[in-house]
Amino acid sequence: MASSAVVPARYLITGLGNPGREYAGTRHNLGFMVIDHLAERLGIALHAGRGEYRISSPHPLPGTDREIVLLKPLTFMNNSGVAVREVVHYFKFELPHLLVVLDDLQLPFGKLRLRSKGSAGGQKGLRSIIQALGTEAFPRLRLGIGQSSEQSATAFVLSRFSRVEREALPGFIAQAADAALDFCRHGIAHAMNRYNVKTNPEQ
Helix, strand or coil: CCCCCCCCEEEEEEECCCCCHHHCCEHHHHHHHHHHHHHHHHCCCEEECCCCEEEECCEECCCCCEEEEEEEECCCHHHHHHHHHHHHHHHCCCHHHEEEEEEECCCCCCCEEEECCCCCCCCHHHHHHHHHHCCCCCCEEEEECCCCCCCCHHHHHCCECCHHHHHHHHHHHHHHHHHHHHHHHHCHHHHHHHHHHHHCCCC
């Protein structure tokens, strides 16, 4: 009698941003930066997907019986849901195993917030994903980029980080990557308890 192989739990980490050199390094591409950091840290390569996205092959998560997949939609921020829906449905990801990493105007720069579900809160990429999946019930990791009283929201998110912010950015990205991996290893409740309290004690 042949033994059935145990299929490892598979997690999808999706970073939001805009494709193209003109958008590289802008505040709106913070999700892309986290994916790039994770790919380099774990030695994972992203390749062209079946649709408008770059994706990795399933990669064993060290110290666990789980696998992770990294995803960067190339449909531009406002249409992020097109790529996410295609990947989720084609590869049959469970929504509790999807983590969307995105920038957030409502949080101060350098602060992060994990949530298991919720509204888009004005973030158009997240709104697109909610509409495409037909539900708000999936985890997300919001990364604070602050706000500007001198620029419109659109101009601000497409602007580049200040010198002071650029100095702090590597540590912020690394912390966001740590939170994403903690989510994959231990689940959203554990990651929320660890990182939301640590970085947002007032929440």
